[in-house]
Amino acid sequence: xxxxxLQELRRExxxxxxxxxxxxxxxxxxxxxxxxxxxYPLKQxxxxxxxxxxxxxxxxxxxxxxxxxxxxxxxxASELMVRMxxxxxxxxxxxxxxxxxxxxxxxxxxxxxxxxxxRNPKQAPQSGPRSExxxxxxxxxxxxxxxxxxxxxxMRESLGGSVSIAALDHALGELWSRLRITRVDxxxxxxxxxxxxxxxxxxxxxxxxxxxxxEALSALVSKYLGCVIAADQQELENFFGNxxxxxxxxxxxxxxxxxxxVEYIRVGNRSLIQMTPxxxxxxxxxxxxxxxxx
Numbered sequence: 001x002x003x004x005x006l007q008e009l010r011r012e013x014x015x016x017x018x019x020x021x022x023x024x025x026x027x028x029x030x031x032x033x034x035x036x037x038x039x040y041p042l043k044q045x046x047x048x049x050x051x052x053x054x055x056x057x058x059x060x061x062x063x064x065x066x067x068x069x070x071x072x073x074x075x076x077a078s079e080l081m082v083r084m085x086x087x088x089x090x091x092x093x094x095x096x097x098x099x100x101x102x103x104x105x106x107x108x109x110x111x112x113x114x115x116x117x118x119r120n121p122k123q124a125p126q127s128g129p130r131s132e133x134x135x136x137x138x139x140x141x142x143x144x145x146x147x148x149x150x151x152x153x154x155m156r157e158s159l160g161g162s163v164s165i166a167a168l169d170h171a172l173g174e175l176w177s178r179l180r181i182t183r184v185d186x187x188x189x190x191x192x193x194x195x196x197x198x199x200x201x202x203x204x205x206x207x208x209x210x211x212x213x214x215e216a217l218s219a220l221v222s223k224y225l226g227c228v229i230a231a232d233q234q235e236l237e238n239f240f241g242n243x244x245x246x247x248x249x250x251x252x253x254x255x256x257x258x259x260x261x262v263e264y265i266r267v268g269n270r271s272l273i274q275m276t277p278x279x280x281x282x283x284x285x286x287x288x289x290x291x292x293x294x
Contacts, residue, residue: 001230003268009229011059014049020057027080028089030054031105035223036112039081039101040065040074046096046242047228047235051103052077065100082186088201092183094176095242106204108223113208114216115243117179121198121205125180132178136163136171141180141196148195149184155194217244217252222261222275230265230272 011017013034021030031037037049041062052068053059055077068074081103084090091109093102093116104112125133125141133141136159143158144150152172156163172194175181184200185193198205208216217240224239225231236253237246253273256262263276 001265001267006229006267006272010049013227013229015054015057016049016059018057021051021054021080024080024083024087024089027051027054027084031084031090031103032107034105034227035108035220036102036104036227038096039077039103040068042096042100046239047231048239049227051081055080078186085183086185091201091204092176093179094173108220109201109204110207111211111216111219111223112243113179113205114211115213115220116177117197117205117208119209121180121196121209125175133174134171136167137174140168140171141175144175144181144194145196145199148181148199149193150195151190151193153190213244213248214252214255217248218256221249221252221256225262225273225275230267230274232270232272236273 014037015021015030021027031051034049037051037054038046039051041050041053041064043064050062052062052074056062056073063071063074068078081090081101084103085092089106091104091106091112093104093112095102095116124145125131125138127133127135127138139159140155143155147154147158150158152165152168156165156168159168172181176183179197181194182197182200183192184195221236221240224236228235233250233253237249240246240249253262257264257273261276262273264271265274266272
């Protein structure tokens with residue numbers, strides 16, 4: 001494989017080949033195919049598709065989140081993305097940047113939850129010197145648990161009204177980063193609506209709680225390699241290092257290599273990792289067996 005061939009395969013996979021995503025079904029299909037994507041390009045790029053790119057059908061002049069307000073494509077793409085959230089076809093996380101949504105397909109979200117989410121999600125977070133949650137985050141969690149789905153404005157009123165928007169955003173970010181809460185809707189008049197994740201998607205949370213970190217990471221690394229076609233070790237670590245220690249990424253790649261589920265290929269002067277192509281003969285044999293069944 002040459003570098004231009006690799007880039008062309010990615011463009012096709014990421015819907016950057018003048019075949020834009022427009023309908024809800026197309027959006028579902030795209031996200032399930034890639035597994036996860038950024039909403040907008042990052043200032044410090046990681047190797048991953050973007051939803052705005054799939055909407056535009058191109059990678060030319062895509063807005064970052066800072067400039068999304070001035071780009072009509074961003075508003076239209078956001079409306080489609082929110083429809084996916086409402087239908088539980090997609091989930092959001094703020095793993096990379098609190099203002100740039102990271103979207104995860106419903107089918108692989110339990111694996112992502114296993115890496116990032118709380119193992120006892122119904123237990124209310126506690127503040128304290130060693131806690132990762134502030135007092136305001138704990139209070140906000142109580143409001144969302146009691147009143148959710150709840151808008152940020154309603155939440156602010158329930159917290160007394162004196163809480164600044166910036167402080168509340170920071171508190172929500174603390175909860176969101178551990179998937180305690182999730183954004184479930186948005187409208188221009190009320191803004192975002194939040195709910196506790198274990199109530200919004202109990203099956204996904206339960207499935208994630210039952211997965212080990214190693215099992216979940218192997219599944220996500222495999223999905224990522226399918227998304228990007230092939231990647232080097234540094235690209236894998238740059239992406240997954242936002243969720244887990246980089247040493248765990250190396251362990252996962254080594255385990256997949258030992259099981260012959262991934263292989264190394266040369267692309268230009270680089271050694272890249274890709275999923276081992278499926279062998280046709282076992283599939284054919286299985287089909288034959290199915291045909292002779294009474």
